[in-house]
Amino acid sequence: MDSRQVLPLIITYTVACIISLLFLTASRLIFHPLRNYPGPLLARLTDAYPGYFAIRKCLHLKTYYNFQKYGPVLRQAPNRLIFNTITALHDIYLNPKVTKGDSYRSSQLRAKYPSIINAIDRDQHRRKRKFIGQALTERSMRSFEPVMSSQIDIFLKILLRSSRKGNPIPVNVSKQCQYLGVDVIGMLAFGHQFKTQTEDSFRFIPQVIDAMSWRINTYMHFPLLSYLENVLAILGKRQVIRFGDAVTSMIKARMAQDKDAHHDLYSIVADYIGKGQQGLYRGELWPEAILFIMAGGTTTATTMSAMFFYLSRNPAVYSTLATEIRSTFKSADEIHSGSQLNSCKYLRACIDETLRMSPPSLAILWRQQEARDHGNDPFIVDGHIIPPGTQVGVSLYSLFHNEEYFPNSFTFMPERWLDSPVGGEDAVSGHETVSTTIRKAFVPFLIGDRACAGKPMAYLEASLTLARVLWFFDFEVAPGQVESSGAGKPGRTDGRGRPDEFQLDDIFVAAHDGPTLIFNRRDDFWRTLERD
Numbered sequence: 001m002d003s004r005q006v007l008p009l010i011i012t013y014t015v016a017c018i019i020s021l022l023f024l025t026a027s028r029l030i031f032h033p034l035r036n037y038p039g040p041l042l043a044r045l046t047d048a049y050p051g052y053f054a055i056r057k058c059l060h061l062k063t064y065y066n067f068q069k070y071g072p073v074l075r076q077a078p079n080r081l082i083f084n085t086i087t088a089l090h091d092i093y094l095n096p097k098v099t100k101g102d103s104y105r106s107s108q109l110r111a112k113y114p115s116i117i118n119a120i121d122r123d124q125h126r127r128k129r130k131f132i133g134q135a136l137t138e139r140s141m142r143s144f145e146p147v148m149s150s151q152i153d154i155f156l157k158i159l160l161r162s163s164r165k166g167n168p169i170p171v172n173v174s175k176q177c178q179y180l181g182v183d184v185i186g187m188l189a190f191g192h193q194f195k196t197q198t199e200d201s202f203r204f205i206p207q208v209i210d211a212m213s214w215r216i217n218t219y220m221h222f223p224l225l226s227y228l229e230n231v232l233a234i235l236g237k238r239q240v241i242r243f244g245d246a247v248t249s250m251i252k253a254r255m256a257q258d259k260d261a262h263h264d265l266y267s268i269v270a271d272y273i274g275k276g277q278q279g280l281y282r283g284e285l286w287p288e289a290i291l292f293i294m295a296g297g298t299t300t301a302t303t304m305s306a307m308f309f310y311l312s313r314n315p316a317v318y319s320t321l322a323t324e325i326r327s328t329f330k331s332a333d334e335i336h337s338g339s340q341l342n343s344c345k346y347l348r349a350c351i352d353e354t355l356r357m358s359p360p361s362l363a364i365l366w367r368q369q370e371a372r373d374h375g376n377d378p379f380i381v382d383g384h385i386i387p388p389g390t391q392v393g394v395s396l397y398s399l400f401h402n403e404e405y406f407p408n409s410f411t412f413m414p415e416r417w418l419d420s421p422v423g424g425e426d427a428v429s430g431h432e433t434v435s436t437t438i439r440k441a442f443v444p445f446l447i448g449d450r451a452c453a454g455k456p457m458a459y460l461e462a463s464l465t466l467a468r469v470l471w472f473f474d475f476e477v478a479p480g481q482v483e484s485s486g487a488g489k490p491g492r493t494d495g496r497g498r499p500d501e502f503q504l505d506d507i508f509v510a511a512h513d514g515p516t517l518i519f520n521r522r523d524d525f526w527r528t529l530e531r532d
């Protein structure tokens with residue numbers, strides 16, 4: 001082909017591209033059913049807008065600032081709306097005709113079956129939840145508690161070793177909590193000892209989980225990029241294969257054991273494996289195992305790391321909590337689930353305030369009306385009629401920092417959770433109404449039939465760990481680490497400028513680093529740990 005033939009071809013293609021782009025722009029800005037919703041121009045045009053911030057792991061911050069600029073509802077991508085009100089939260093997540101949004105299809109990566117978290121079909125989800133949910137009930141947690149406690153003991157012994165008198169070794173709490181989280185969930189999933197707290201072999205797991213979650217979050221916001229998954233998976237092939245091998249050997253080893261050898265997910269679902277629609281398909285064990293490790297290991301680690309951060313920076317809160325723990329229990333053996341632990345109201349308030357300040361689930365949890373319900377009643381969110389095919393969602397980070405519900409929202413204040421008894425003096429002055437409002441807005445585990453199944457486990461693990469740490473130790477920020485240790489940097493204008501806020505990266509769940517703390521032994525209490 002000579003250059004006289006090439007030139008007209010190039011011109012034709014260029015003109016065709018320009019016309020298509022103009023058509024696309026017009027259809028998204030002028031004729032689209034969401035055209036009247038506010039939002040950044042690029043967001044209204046292309047999924048690349050949220051995709052870009054998802055790649056940079058700061059979509060939660062961008063979303064927060066967009067709400068300040070555009071108001072409580074905005075168009076975050078051509079076919080997506082996000083809301084920042086309690087009414088919207090309830091209209092979306094408590095609506096029985098709503099299911100997970102199409103974006104969850106991209107979160108399946110290359111797995112043959114969806115897991116419980118990305119199952120879109122409501123019947124498929126119900127079937128999975130019926131079996132998997134049983135491993136995570138309060139009752140199941142009571143049986144599992146001794147195993148969880150033995151893993152927490154290992155955590156405490158590591159802190160004990162770091163706390164050399166006069167010369168303590170600084171501990172990066174995020175890392176240590178991630179190891180604890182992975183070890184606990186390995187035991188609950190398949191009675192498997194990853195031993196990441198004490199050995200190197202499986203310490204790559206938290207890194208692989210973070211990398212997978214980041215890719216998932218990116219694809220969910222910019223589905224076009226999911227076609228790159230095969231390439232990206234090849235680039236990270238070594239780690240992916242190692243993780244795959246670890247999960248396979250975990251499942252195989254467990255299946256070779258007696259069903260009741262451990263109290264774990266396997267012992268609960270074993271009789272239903274291979275029963276298809278009446279139970280679980282054999283191939284479903286794999287995605288559920290991975291989901292368990294991802295959902296159960298990292299989220300509790302985020303809560304505990306963030307709580308260490310806020311306690312180490314708020315001396316008055318630290319002292320109130322330490323006093324509560326040290327006066328409620330007479331010995332470390334008494335720190336287990338039950339009425340004494342439940343009576344520690346300030347501990348619960350500290351955990352809730354941590355979950356509010358730094359929610360471990362940073363992603364926008366997309367939902368849409370199920371196709372079978374299109375054409376029936378309109379889907380209405382906070383007074384807006386949502387066109388079929390539109391994905392809608394709430395950002396928990398933005399909702400929990402909405403000043404209307406949580407005044408001084410960037411201040412760590414466990415006291416906001418200590419309301420007076422219903423009908424008490426404050427109820428008359430209106431305090432009760434305020435606390436009802438914040439409780440409605442506070443949904444770190446979400447609400448509705450897709451709410452977190454692991455809530456009892458998360459509270460138990462965080463409560464036992466923090467209470468026992470404060471029983472044995474005092475802790476503080478390591479010398480020279482105050483500014484770096486997980487804190488925001490004053491002067492930054494991208495939402496990371498608050499020194500009192502624990503910094504999280506949005507990767508669907510949350511990635512984080514620090515705080516770096518030193519642990520000092522408390523009187524002679526630590527001797528019990530050495531004896532054990």
Ligand code: HEM
Nearest residue numbers: 117295296299300361365444445446450452453454457458
């Ligand atoms: C502080 C800790 C935790 C937080 C804040 C949290 C939060 C959440 C949220 C917001 C969801 C909904 C996700 C979505 O809509 O896509 C969810 C789902 C889920 N979480 Fe958690 N989670 C935590 C700990 C755990 C633990 C320890 C487990 C144990 C394995 C767990 C298991 C699950 C499961 C199985 C689902 C899917 C539920 C369903 O779709 O039926 N989570 N979690």
